[in-house]
Amino acid sequence: MPTAEEFKTIGNDFYSNHDFEAAIMNYSQAIVKNPKNVIYYQNRAMAYSKLGKYEEMERDCSKALEILPNSVKALYYLGIALTALRRFRQGAEVLDKAYAESVKMSSALSPKISEQILLLKEQRHSHELESVRRQSDTLLTYMLELLEKDKQEQLNELKAQGLSGQALRSERQFVQEEFLDKEKQIISTFKASQKGSQNGNSAMEEIPDYLADPISFNLFMDPVVTPAGQTYERSWLLEHLKGGGKDPLTRKNLSPKDLYPNLAVKKAAEDFMKRNGKY
Amino acid sequence: MSRARRVAREMEDVRSDSEAGITIQAINDADISHLKGTFHGPPGTPYQGGTFVVDIQIPNDYPFKPPRMKFDTRIYHPNISSQTGAICLDILKDAWSPVFTLKSSLISLQSLLQSAEPNDPQDAEVAKIYLTDKAAFERTAAEWTAQYAGGNAGGDQDEIARLGLDRDAVEGFASMGFGKDKIIAVFKKLQIKKPQSQEDEQRVVEELLN
Numbered sequence: 385m386p387t388a389e390e391f392k393t394i395g396n397d398f399y400s401n402h403d404f405e406a407a408i409m410n411y412s413q414a415i416v417k418n419p420k421n422v423i424y425y426q427n428r429a430m431a432y433s434k435l436g437k438y439e440e441m442e443r444d445c446s447k448a449l450e451i452l453p454n455s456v457k458a459l460y461y462l463g464i465a466l467t468a469l470r471r472f473r474q475g476a477e478v479l480d481k482a483y484a485e486s487v488k489m490s491s492a493l494s495p496k497i498s499e500q501i502l503l504l505k506e507q508r509h510s511h512e513l514e515s516v517r518r519q520s521d522t523l524l525t526y527m528l529e530l531l532e533k534d535k536q537e538q539l540n541e542l543k544a545q546g547l548s549g550q551a552l553r554s555e556r557q558f559v560q561e562e563f564l565d566k567e568k569q570i571i572s573t574f575k576a577s578q579k580g581s582q583n584g585n586s587a588m589e590e591i592p593d594y595l596a597d598p599i600s601f602n603l604f605m606d607p608v609v610t611p612a613g614q615t616y617e618r619s620w621l622l623e624h625l626k627g628g629g630k631d632p633l634t635r636k637n638l639s640p641k642d643l644y645p646n647l648a649v650k651k652a653a654e655d656f657m658k659r660n661g662k663y
Numbered sequence: 664m665s666r667a668r669r670v671a672r673e674m675e676d677v678r679s680d681s682e683a684g685i686t687i688q689a690i691n692d693a694d695i696s697h698l699k700g701t702f703h704g705p706p707g708t709p710y711q712g713g714t715f716v717v718d719i720q721i722p723n724d725y726p727f728k729p730p731r732m733k734f735d736t737r738i739y740h741p742n743i744s745s746q747t748g749a750i751c752l753d754i755l756k757d758a759w760s761p762v763f764t765l766k767s768s769l770i771s772l773q774s775l776l777q778s779a780e781p782n783d784p785q786d787a788e789v790a791k792i793y794l795t796d797k798a799a800f801e802r803t804a805a806e807w808t809a810q811y812a813g814g815n816a817g818g819d820q821d822e823i824a825r826l827g828l829d830r831d832a833v834e835g836f837a838s839m840g841f842g843k844d845k846i847i848a849v850f851k852k853l854q855i856k857k858p859q860s861q862e863d864e865q866r867v868v869e870e871l872l873n
Contacts, residue, residue: 599726599761599762600668601668602668632760633762635760
């Protein structure tokens with residue numbers, strides 16, 4: 385019988401061959417043998433994500449975090465799962481924690497986590513737009529139903545007034561036309577307001593250069609400023625500084641402790657994200 | 664995911680700037696790790712009129728590591744291997760910075776064609792010719808441009824290099840108001856690369872006025 389570690393190795397082989405089902409079976413065997421190793425849960429979580437099984441992924445990440453509450457990888461994976469499950473509020477909290485831990489540990493995952501945070505915000509934005517649109521569609525249907533009911537009542541009233549023949553026909557036509565007009569007006573007002581909330585707020589505004597990190601080209605999430613006055617995304621700059629510790633532009637020595645957060649740019653980037661929902 | 668996003672943005676940026684005369688395309692749309700870039704040979708050099716194709720490999724840790732570039736188009740230049748297309752350029756090695764881009768790298772290659780560094784050669788053979796017989800170097804470089812880079816050797820700059828004429832001498836007569844084509848024709852007729860004496864000069868002027 386293979387040991388837990390051996391099962392993991394076999395699982396990893398299946399994983400690299402894109403046989404995720406088989407990988408999961410082997411990681412599960414490893415977990416049976418040794419339920420206290422976070423790596424088995426994390427690896428199985430990744431295999432689940434490849435199959436789009438985000439609930440299982442979330443469960444494995446949570447188990448890993450029970451064993452090792454500050455595991456950067458488990459927090460990051462959990463954030464991915466929660467994003468996919470559209471549990472944005474919880475996902476944002478988890479990713480913030482993952483990011484803080486990752487920067488503290490100077491983990492190489494920091495750039496990826498910062499990008500996942502932006503991705504979550506982007507998806508939350510389009511999710512919110514979508515639900516606003518759906519609400520307004522429901523409201524529109526309801527109003528059209530009310531209008532139809534009103535029309536029927538008025539038509540019935542004409543009969544009750546005892547009109548007949550040519551007089552009835554012309555009155556009926558008048559009412560029909562009047563309601564058709566109203567219907568058109570309501571629909572166009574709704575469409576205009578929907579368009580407005582999409583275009584007015586999130587027009588095809590491009591990310592301006594001053595809000596984009598010159599290394600990742602992404603919208604800023606946690607911008608820092610160097611002594612030379614240049615602003616970079618923290619995690620990407622830190623990753624660059626691991627190889628030599630030089631300022632990317634001036635090539636002078638640059639240490640992580642020389643960096644200060646650029647709060648104004650952070651605010652402006654958040655504002656851009658709120659309006660445009662993209663990074 | 665991060666690398667792919669940045670490379671896609673860079674390609675988009677190049678596409679939207681048609682004035683730079685630069686293209687970057689993926690060989691296979693699903694794979695951004697292997698690209699081909701092109702740029703034009705700079706005017707006023709033997710590379711003028713040519714379009715040069717550069718093979719670009721994006722390493723996994725791009726942009727922290729430089730893209731790996733080499734010329735697909737054969738080119739005659741002291742800092743580029745005439746056999747393999749390997750490039751000797753600091754910004755593609757130690758001097759790389761993650762704020763550089765594929766576009767800025769291709770522009771650097773373009774300016775490398777404009778100002779060679781024969782004292783830090785990639786191709787020692789080419790560098791030797793460059794330093795000892797500049798006219799011969801220019802002639803070969805222009806021929807290669809015509810042959811491999813689709814360059815039009817009929818352009819006057821290329822013609823000067825192809826015939827190994829002295830560029831300054833041609834420019835000198837041109838500044839007197841004569842057409843370059845005519846000057847080149849006269850040099851050819853008199854079988855000189857540049858006037859060696861006052862008499863030579865006078866003969867050229869006479870021919871030009873004919």
